[in-house]
Amino acid sequence: MRRSEINACIKQAKDLYNSISFRLPQWAHYSPEDWAQQPDLAQWCHAHQMGWDVTDYGEGRFAERGLILFCVRNGILRQPGEVPYAEKIMIVGENQECPWHYHKVKMEDIIVRGGGNLVVELYNLGKDGEMDKESDVQVRTDGKLNILPAGGKIVLEPGQSVTLPRTMIHRFYGETGKGPVIVGEVSQVNDDLTDNYFFDTDARFTKIEEDEAAIHPLWNELGS
Template structure:
């Protein structure tokens, strides 16, 4: 992805968050120069902040995700915080690919906007897609879906995803962008994503202009 595209998407994301009165922490608006000398912050160590990916597909509108990690622990460093929180924007028919987590459990929450469609499978011991129905909790109420079945979350609804539960999600057609929250155990996007079809979690970036704000993957290169 080009940095200019990333900058434009971050500008759009800030406007979208503001439209819901969802406020980010002050450091979300720092420029690259503001980060100098701040490499020891929890924000940097635990990969908080702006995060954007096209999963290596080169077509963000069809396969991609922009999010902001608000809080997170760090199991490898023995950090006392055992939870994480993200805010995401999911566009109509923009796919977050099929994957599960070995360690993380999470609530995915539709905070507003359109409808969020989640497709679900269990997983086999060989980490393939399961062929049995699975039961998930939607706002604490059990719901059983067939393999590949869909749960549609309208604004205010949430789903609890267990370890090893394959899922992919996207915004419902014709409903507009979705403001999506995630509350989970500690998040580690470097080691805890099992994509059904192998693909990169983070994008390759063509630096055609200066970053507006650093992505969490930019910290090692700029601080």
């Protein structure tokens, strides 16, 4: 992605978060120069994978396959004394896919905080590590048990959530005609370096073409 595209995504996300009065930490608004004055904080956020994250999964089709994220809080896997939880706030566009994946460590609640509706499609993980296309999927939406056929979908409206157990294969996207979706995530510790298992993409992070200055660095650029 071009840096100008990433800057535009961050500006859009900030406007949408403000529209539901979701306030980000002060350092969410730091410029690269501000971060340079806060090396300890920069190293902390980098180690905890906290801050801005914009990805097109290395495919250059952000509108069709991409995600804007901000990690508000997070621990570090298998580190004594670290918090055991994480929180994110994300923007998902209409028909913009977060592709098929699962986590071995992280359980998570996906919560629609505002905007449009979120479509979530689900499979169980088979013994061979592939999608189990035979067995029913069981998930709870705000405590309500849902039993779906393999590949079944749920549609979450603002205020609704789904709890995704470990190893449940899922993808999600914004429902057509409903506008961008503001999505929260509350989970166990998040590790995008070791606990994402994708099926049809190899790149979690985006290669950046520097066509203009960054307004805010991404978390993986902090402390570098």
